[in-house]
Amino acid sequence: RKEVEQDPGPFNVPEGATVAFNCTYSNSASQSFFWYRQDCRKEPKLLMSVYSSGNEDGRFTAQLNRASQYISLLIRDSKLSDSATYLCVVNRWEYGNKLVFGAGTILRVKS
C-alpha cells in the first residue's frame, strides 16, 4: 500500500464548477501536509499547506482530518487555468524532512 493515496482521476469539470479531491495517508507520524500543483512536464509548485483547522486561499480550501488520516482540497468556481495535476504531500519531521507525494489527481476544466 502506498503511503499517500489519491484518486488519479481525471476529473473533467466545466468552468465555474466546484470540485473536491481527497487523499489518505497511512503513516500516523506524518506531521505536515500540503497540496502541490504540477502542470504538464513542469516541476511541482506548492499550492497550499493544510492545517487541522482548515485553511482557505481564494477559491481553494484545504482540510485535514488527523483522526481519519484524510486530506481534502476544494476548488470553487473552477477556471480553465486550474487544469493540472494536484499532488497530495505529507512530511515527517524525522531526519530529512523528505516530502512523500501521492501519485496525483488530474483535473481538466473545460469551457
Next chain:
Amino acid sequence: DTGVSQNPRHKITKRGQNVTFRCDPISEHNRLYWYRQTLGQGPEFLTYFQNEAQLEKSRLLSDRFSAERPKGSFSTLEIQRTEQGDSAMYLCASSLAADADTQYFGPGTRLTVL
C-alpha cells in the same frame, strides 16, 4: 532568476552510458534534495544534503547512483551504466534547514535511456 536551476533540461543516452546532472539551489538554502518522478507517479525522494553532508539516501538509490555537493552549493547526481528503467524526470529541490517544509523545486532534468 534566483530560483533552483537544473542542467541539462533533457538528456537522451544509450543504455550502459554514464550521465551527470547538475542542480544549483537557491543561494542561501543549505538543504538540497533530489527526487525522481516517473510517468503517472508523484516524485519520490532519492537523497538529501545539508550543506556538503549527504545525510540520507533512499533505498531507491542503487549503487549506480551517486550524488555530491562538494562545497555546499551546487550538487551533481551521476548515474553509471544507465538502464532503461532509469528513464524519469530528476527533480532537485532546496530549502532552509529552519524551514524544511518549504521546498522549492527546479524544472527538472528529463532522462531518456534508449
